[in-house]
Amino acid sequence: MDLKSDTVSTILLLYLWIGLGFSLFDIVLTIIWLNNGMVFEHHIYTTLAQISLIFNTTLYYLTIVIYLIWIYRVHEDLIALQPSYDVTPKQALARILIPIYNLWGWANVYHTLSSFMKRVMENTRLGTMLLLAVPLLYFVQYIGDAYGRYIDRKLELVTEREWMILDVLSISSYVVYLTMAIIVVRFLRTYNDKCTEQAQLQGEPSPSTFSIGTNLSDESTR
Secondary structure (H helix, E strand, O other): OOOOOHHHHHHHHHHHHHHHHHHHHHHHHHHHHHHOHHHOOHHHHHHHHHHHHHHHHHHHHHHHHHHHHHHHHHHHHHHHHOOOOOOOHHHHHHHHHOOOHHHHHHHHHHHHHHHHHHHHOOOOHHHHHHHHHHHHHHHHHHHHHHHHHHHHHOHHHOOHHHHHHHHHHHHHHHHHHHHHHHHHHHHHHHHHHHHHHHHHHHOOOOHHHOOEOOOEOOOOOO
16 A cells, blocks of 8 residues: 655655754864864854754754654554554654653654564564664653753853754754654555555455454455
């Protein structure tokens, strides 16, 4: 079947790559300044850093919106492929968006997906990688947000080294999100192909009309 998340997956990955690219540009700018301050006048460096911060902040919030649409679509696909999947699209959003609840919920969304990936695929590597990335996701999300707010409060007084720390956290955030998104996208496409192949062997019209347990299970032809 056609995955509902395919288009938004492409958009999300594009935004994440763009964000990573600009974060790398920021840290290169900072390293040049720290090692050879004569290249830039201080006010020029500060102006460039502030413009970059505004751009990256805008990109960050746009990426969040796309990410939420993506996670919803991913769970629509999971339910279509496996109707008994434990987390619905609305539940996934709730577990990510609701404060306090999301301290448990966000990890649960990925833990559930990781367990499902290990259960239905012969190669469990992707599921293991996704699970290992969850603690890193929490670190870059919550520590990065806290440090970003700190920088916002003292914008005019931020030192070059503080900008560098922010850049490192930003790069780390994009790398973690990119890694997790690539894992999920790769799994969904592989799993969808497997479901489609099984449906064709069974004479089913669509992979969403049968469910899969530890291995793809047989279902009576309708």
